Amino acid sequence: MAAIAVPENTRVFLLDIEGTTTPITFVKEILFPFIRENLEEYLSAHWEEDECKQDVHLLKKQAEEDLRQNKACPVHAVDQTVHTDEEKAIREVVESVLWQMAADRKSTALKQLQGHMWRAAYVTGKIKGEVYQDVVPAIRRWRRGGLKVFIYSSGSVEAQKLLFGYSVEGHLLDLFDGHFDTNIGAKVESKSYENIAERIGCQPEEIMFLTDLAREAKAAEDAGLNVAVVVRPGNTELTGEERSHYRVITSFNQLKLSGNV
Numbered sequence: 124m125a126a127i128a129v130p131e132n133t134r135v136f137l138l139d140i141e142g143t144t145t146p147i148t149f150v151k152e153i154l155f156p157f158i159r160e161n162l163e164e165y166l167s168a169h170w171e172e173d174e175c176k177q178d179v180h181l182l183k184k185q186a187e188e189d190l191r192q193n194k195a196c197p198v199h200a201v202d203q204t205v206h207t208d209e210e211k212a213i214r215e216v217v218e219s220v221l222w223q224m225a226a227d228r229k230s231t232a233l234k235q236l237q238g239h240m241w242r243a244a245y246v247t248g249k250i251k252g253e254v255y256q257d258v259v260p261a262i263r264r265w266r267r268g269g270l271k272v273f274i275y276s277s278g279s280v281e282a283q284k285l286l287f288g289y290s291v292e293g294h295l296l297d298l299f300d301g302h303f304d305t306n307i308g309a310k311v312e313s314k315s316y317e318n319i320a321e322r323i324g325c326q327p328e329e330i331m332f333l334t335d336l337a338r339e340a341k342a343a344e345d346a347g348l349n350v351a352v353v354v355r356p357g358n359t360e361l362t363g364e365e366r367s368h369y370r371v372i373t374s375f376n377q378l379k380l381s382g383n384v
């Protein structure tokens with residue numbers, strides 16, 4: 124396992140979740156099926172609650188935006204006004220959410236609803252957030268070395284806190300100085316990384332971003348961040364060009380800070 128030097132001026136690690144701290148299989152085989160299997164029942168049970176109404180409102184706005192941009196979808200126009208026929212309205216939301224999930228959309232609307240749905244499953248112990256074994260010791264080491272650690276995931280901040288708050292390794296939220304989701308911008312847009320640097324209060328080049336996806340790595344690099352691409356089982360394969368361009372790691376343990384941290 125080759126050691127990779129972290130640039131000396133690094134003050135912050137910014138971590139992706141799916142494919143980086145956490146196996147893709149946990150997201151695709153546990154979290155997402157939970158949504159598909161419980162969606163209709165969840166909406167029926169919570170339909171009249173403010174939180175659920177806000178989630179549906181956000182989904183409706185997303186569907187309108189998709190229509191404006193001509194994004195193809197058989198049924199995804201969420202019509203919240205059909206209150207005379209609640210079942211029909213719920214059915215339309217279900218269709219919309221399932222369509223977005225089939226396309227692995229990272230819309231804030233979808234991610235917000237998912238986070239709310241997972242809450243009960245985490246709190247009751249039905250689901251525990253999975254974290255690769257090298258992650259926690261490495262983060263503790265970095266923190267002892269004086270670095271800050273933030274999460275940036277397409278999953279909502281609430282979903283992130285559930286995953287690390289109710290993890291297989293216990294409550295891990297003290298590992299992080301903060302969390303970002305798509306409210307700061309999409310992970311494939313470099314502006315999002317500029318926004319994050321500004322919000323943290325450091326220069327982009329003082330941040331090291333770890334992600335499994337080359338298109339996120341490119342966006343971060345374009346914004347001036349240093350980047351390492353994380354290769355874990357089941358992650359999207361990198362092209363030869365990507366492999367030679369980026370620092371590539373298979374474990375956080377490969378990252379060596381100056382000063383032997």
Ligand SMILES: CSCCC(=O)C(=O)COP(=O)(O)O
Binds near residue numbers: 139141142229275278
């Ligand atoms: C953090 S909650 C579940 C993960 C999720 O919904 C997702 O879209 C993961 O995306 P990431 O940006 O962490 O690769």
Ligand SMILES: [Mg+2]
Binds near residue numbers: 139141142334335336
């Ligand atoms: Mg990822």
